[in-house]
Amino acid sequence: MAHIIPFKAVRPTRDKVSLVAARSYQSYTLEQRESRLRDNPFSFLHIVNPGYKFDKQISGEARYNLVRNRYLEFKEDAIFVQDQQPCYYIYQIKDRDQQVFNGIVAATSAEDYENDVIKKHEDTIEFREVIFKDYLKTVGFNAEPVLLTYPDNAVIAEIIKEVQKARSEYEFTTTYRDTHLLWKVDDADQIKKISQEFQQMETVYIADGHHRSSSSYLLYKDLKETNPTHTGQEPYNFFMSYLIPESDLRIHEFNRVITDLNGLTKEEFLIHLDMMYRIENRGQVPYHPNKKHHFSMYLDGDFYSIYLRKASYPIENSLDGLDAQILFKTILGPILGIQDLRNESRIGYINGKKDIVSMKSAIDNGNYRVGFGMVPVSIEEMKTIADDGFKMPPKSTFIEPKLRCGVTIYEF
Known part of the structure; x- marks a missing residue:
């Protein structure tokens, strides 16, 4: 009540x-x-x-x-x-x-x-x-x-x-x-x-x-x-x-931008990423995903589409299927070394109502090294996660x- x-x-x-x-x-x-x-x-x-x-x-x-x-x-x-x-x-x-x-x-x-x-x-x-x-x-x-x-x-x-x-x-x-x-x-x-x-x-x-x-x-x-x-x-x-x-x-979604590659070269980072994702270099053409478990990435002047290899990532509950959680569990944590999203200073957020080029600009100006975009969370997904007692990672939604x-x- x-x-x-x-x-x-x-x-x-x-x-x-x-x-x-x-x-x-x-x-x-x-x-x-x-x-x-x-x-x-x-x-x-x-x-x-x-x-x-x-x-x-x-x-x-x-x-x-x-x-x-x-x-x-x-x-x-x-x-x-x-x-x-x-x-x-x-x-x-x-x-x-x-x-x-x-x-x-x-x-x-x-x-x-x-x-x-x-x-x-x-x-x-x-x-x-x-x-x-x-x-x-x-x-x-x-x-x-x-x-x-x-x-x-x-x-x-x-x-x-x-x-x-x-x-x-x-x-x-x-x-x-x-x-x-x-x-x-x-x-x-x-x-x-x-x-x-x-x-x-x-x-x-x-x-x-x-x-x-x-x-x-x-x-x-x-x-x-x-x-x-x-x-x-x-x-x-x-x-x-x-x-x-x-x-x-x-x-709307929140896109993630990260200050560094956690000591990895670009090539080493992409090899690690390939273990969990199908990767396609889209060059200079801005790419925005249009379905769950698909992400955009911007790195060293190029846009990439990255698609989760579902066989490599079991989804056991409502939180596991959240794109922001997938990004954290497969890339931000294990590859980029970001373990505490509540207190980490190496990550920034750009609300998805802005054009994907805003993420590109934040990286091109030297403040960040790599960025990731995703599709928005639905109201049903948001409620299910809350009802199940889970918490989304910080800045998972930009809401109007x-x-x-x-x-x-x-x-x-």
């Missing part, structure tokens, strides 16, 4: 939301960040990059405290206001490819995460969990929801449709030409029906935000252990999520939609 509840969001005023809303900090280039910080005093980037005010790079606990200060200043200046009663928030994204995503922003239970009601399909990188947990503990808010998905539900879909007949609280279009709309659900009957429908669901699945949800869970454990009057109703028992039906989810930071904020 999923315990999903409304909450009192801190939100930008209607006239400021388009100026406040921002992508995740890491998604901007240095030049893009500088432009937005220089030209837009309302951008949420001013909160997460508080050192800009002092023309200085600040990190660690000092940065976290300044983030907290910038956030409080936005509240004091009435850029942010808080709703007076708990609400659900219907959030719609219409992207530039004409895809439409409809979901509900809500508070989801850390206990559900602990008890596997909220199911995980992907492993996380440990140091990122701890860093973000410490960050949350200091700043006291979360401004970027975890993306969860649930089985398509006719009752929830009808409520969303009904709510969207009214004027939206927000409507703004980004420079990426994505249009974002938000409606507040404060009707008691509608809130009750939404909560009841979620309570009847045995499981919901994390689609995107494994590190954010894991960090929120670690924070919950920390605060629970240090609170002698813990009741289970404190705000830290929950974290903010955006829940969308499975039919709205869009899944992507929300903006600072549109709804959850305080704890």
Whole structure:
């Protein structure tokens, strides 16, 4: 039974939301960040990059405290206001490819995460969990929801449709030409029906935000252990999520790039690879695989297609059949010496929504030596792996939609 509840969001005023809303900090280039910080005093980037005010790079606990200060200043200046009663928030994204995503922003239970009601399909990188947990503990808010998905539900879909007949609280279009709309659900009957429908669901699945949800869970454990009057109703028992039906989810792959060949020459590497794969040099023509267990590879200016020799690799469970796991078990680990994907610095990731040439560019510029591409994971494959209790390797999926930071904020 999923315990999903409304909450009192801190939100930008209607006239400021388009100026406040921002992508995740890491998604901007240095030049893009500088432009937005220089030209837009309302951008949420001013909160997460508080050192800009002092023309200085600040990190660690000092940065976290300044983030907290910038956030409080936005509240004091009435850029942010808080709703007076708990609400659900219907959030719609219409992207530039004409895809439409409809979901509900809500508070989801850390206990559900602990008890596997909220199911995980992907492993996380440990140091990122701890860093973000410490960050949350200091700043006291979360401004970027975890993306969860649930089985398509006719009752929830009808409520969303009904709510969207009214004027939206927000409507703004980004420079990426994505249009974002938000409606507040404060009707008691509608809130009750939404909560009841979620309570009847045995499981919901994390689609995107494994590190954010894991960090929120670690924070919950920390605060629970240090609170002698813990009741289970404190705000830290929950974290903010955006829940969308499975039919709205869009899944892309993450391509892998590796810094070196683990001491091997190109010829030695290809000989090792031949033991498990059929290899074809495609030359300068970019190659992208179109079926499971087929991979693309880019090495020394050439693209290759590499096909798994299935007789050499037994598939005994759902995780064994995952392409990211096959790549790890047959190439990254035994040949390239990458054993701990959670903490390995020799591997990088490029989301598959970008052209395969992006992988080529990352290698041609000298930062990496070899790259691998694969086909995306299906929603059925993702759910089966989660249901079977397995975890995918980190960065196995790049999932849409992507929300903006600072549109709804959850305080704890």
